[in-house]
Amino acid sequence: MTTRIAVVGGGTGGTVLANKLTSKLAAELDADEVKVILIDETGTHVYKPVWLYVAFGRADPSEGLRPLDDLLDRRVRLRTSRVTDVDTAGKRLTLGDGETLKYDHLVLATGARLVPDRVPGLAEGAHDFYSADGAERLRDALADFSGGRLVLSVAGMPHMCPAAPVEFTLMVEDWLRDRGLREASEVVYTAPTERSHKLPPVADWTDERFDARGVEAHTDFAVERVDPDERTLHAADGRALDYNLLVTIPPHAGVDLVADAGLGDDGWVETDPRTLEAVNAEDVYAIGDTTDIERPMAGSVAHYQAGTVAERIAAGVRGHTPTATYDGKVLCFLEAGLDEATFVSFDYDSLPDLREESKLVHWAKGAYNESYWLTARGLI
Ligand SMILES: Cc1cc2nc3c(=O)[nH]c(=O)nc-3n(C[C@H](O)[C@H](O)[C@H](O)COP(=O)(O)OP(=O)(O)OC[C@H]3O[C@@H](n4cnc5c(N)ncnc54)[C@H](O)[C@@H]3O)c2cc1C
Known part of the structure; x- marks a missing residue:
């Protein structure tokens, strides 16, 4: 029987996760024992950090856009559709056109929305x-x-x-x-x-x-x-x-889908901070901005959490007990002006220790923004 892994959301968390699953479960995918399906309502990946620079005329919004087709491993099945309902008891998603999709493992990576x-x-x-x-x-x-x-x-x-x-x-x-x-x-x-x-x-x-x-x-x-x-x-x-x-x-608020499915208040999935499992459903994980975990809403957090969930799901598919856990790691650059920056790094057991800002770190942030597309592909 084929194990179906459904990932909802093609932002940082969902894209990195889907790509990591293809490398962790390469043999099972080749043998058709596993399917990885990513459902995103737009079909376009958005790298939001670019917007800070757009405001100062230093970037164009198009620099933060890539078709998901270009970023996802060819073994990931992409569905461009809005998920309108999650039935966690029946392990079934409903898509915008009314089609239903069964899953064995579900990951919600639906991000946050603005509610001005x-x-x-x-x-x-x-x-x-x-x-x-x-x-x-x-x-x-x-x-x-x-x-x-x-x-x-x-x-x-x-x-x-x-x-x-x-x-x-x-x-x-x-x-x-x-x-x-x-x-x-x-x-x-x-x-x-x-x-x-x-x-x-x-x-x-x-x-x-x-x-x-x-x-x-x-x-x-x-x-x-x-x-x-x-x-x-x-x-x-x-x-x-x-x-x-x-x-x-x-x-900000989370997406209605989450509240409607009884997974958490105001659209934030009630999530175990270490296993990243949804508290109110079986075989459901949440990563990135959509969780209620006390962590910054940052792409780096979504990225690290994607690594943990990929390992846990791969272990589950092979019949092993998942042991990987998220340690709360965060890594963020912080611009101190137009040409200097610092960075923060911390986890559940430590607080950030900020260094003096420098031009070097500002350039490193610029280089990271350029190389982000490798991260999204799950390569770094
Ligand atoms: C101005 C700005 C600057 C930032 N700078 C940084 C930075 O320097 N460093 C950093 O680490 N982070 C930064 N961030 C934060 C970072 O962009 C987010 O934390 C990151 O995008 C979260 O990833 P995610 O996968 O959780 O959600 P998102 O990237 O928001 O992706 C969510 C996806 O889910 C899809 N979706 C939602 N609902 C549905 C549905 N019902 N059906 C199908 N698809 C759905 C959406 O289309 C979207 O593609 C910045 C954010 C902003 C706004």
């Missing part, structure tokens, strides 16, 4: 760089900006790439300096957390840079609404900040 409407006025009053369109509109707004109050506000937690708001703030500060607009501008940062960043070592590093570069930071700032006519950002505790240009990290 959860903050009144945000969609009308604020820019973002968390979508290709948003980053292009922000690029144009920055090009027109001639000075004033530029506010970067984290309007919801959790969100993808916890480093990105700090990166954007330090990059825009540099960018204003380069254009001779720094003296005519104020750079303001707000975070809903007690400190400028949830992780204390990152907050310490950030506070030092913000102080040195005159960034005004407001913490415990829970965004309640935006008033686009008055150009004011309001917090739940009554504080209000005026702005000339507002950039927000919009609130």
Whole structure:
């Protein structure tokens, strides 16, 4: 009998996982004992880190796009369709055209979605760089900006790439300096957390840079609404900040599919932090942004988790007890401006230890962005 492994989502986690499964289960695939099926609603892989650079006119959104057909091992069967229902009791998926698909092992790698409407006025009053369109509109707004109050506000937690708001703030500060607009501008940062960043070592590093570069930071700032006519950002505790240009990290949610299948609240799959198994169903794993695990929503996390799940499923297919576990590893670069960066690396047992920023690490981040397509293919 053929074992059917279904992966939902062709982003970083799903793509790396499907490719890793083909190398771990090469013999079984060749013998037709296993099928790996990846279902993605768009058929296009999106590398989102590019959007940060789009906002500064340093990249084009097309640089972050590849057809999944080009990235997936030829032994992966790609279905371009939206999964509309997961029946975990019957081990069956329903696709957009009504077709049903049986599975033996299911991996959800459906990512997160933006829900700007959860903050009144945000969609009308604020820019973002968390979508290709948003980053292009922000690029144009920055090009027109001639000075004033530029506010970067984290309007919801959790969100993808916890480093990105700090990166954007330090990059825009540099960018204003380069254009001779720094003296005519104020750079303001707000975070809903007690400190400028949830992780204390990152907050310490950030506070030092913000102080040195005159960034005004407001913490415990829970965004309640935006008033686009008055150009004011309001917090739940009554504080209000005026702005000339507002950039927000919009609130995020998981996908409806997850909540409808009873796998977790607000679309986040309730997931065991080490085995990556869904808590509320048998033979279901979750990786990447779609899990409720206390880890940054980062491509590196999805990548490491894909390795763990590939090993666990391969062991299960061979009738062995899966023993591989995820150790909480995270690796993220952090831009400290337009031409310097640092990086953080940590796991469940350690906190990040940040080094001084350097040009070398900035170049390393650029090189990683270029070589990302090898990672997606499961090669590094
Ligand atoms: C501006 C920005 C900068 C970032 N920078 C970094 C960085 O420097 N380093 C880093 O590590 N991370 C970074 N990230 C985060 C990183 O992009 C995400 O953490 C990563 O993409 C998560 O991968 P994923 O596979 O979980 O989800 P995604 O990559 O979002 O993929 C989800 C996939 O699921 C598909 N899907 C969803 N629902 C369905 C359905 N019902 N049926 C079929 N398909 C479905 C979608 O089409 C999509 O292809 C950044 C993110 C942003 C927005």
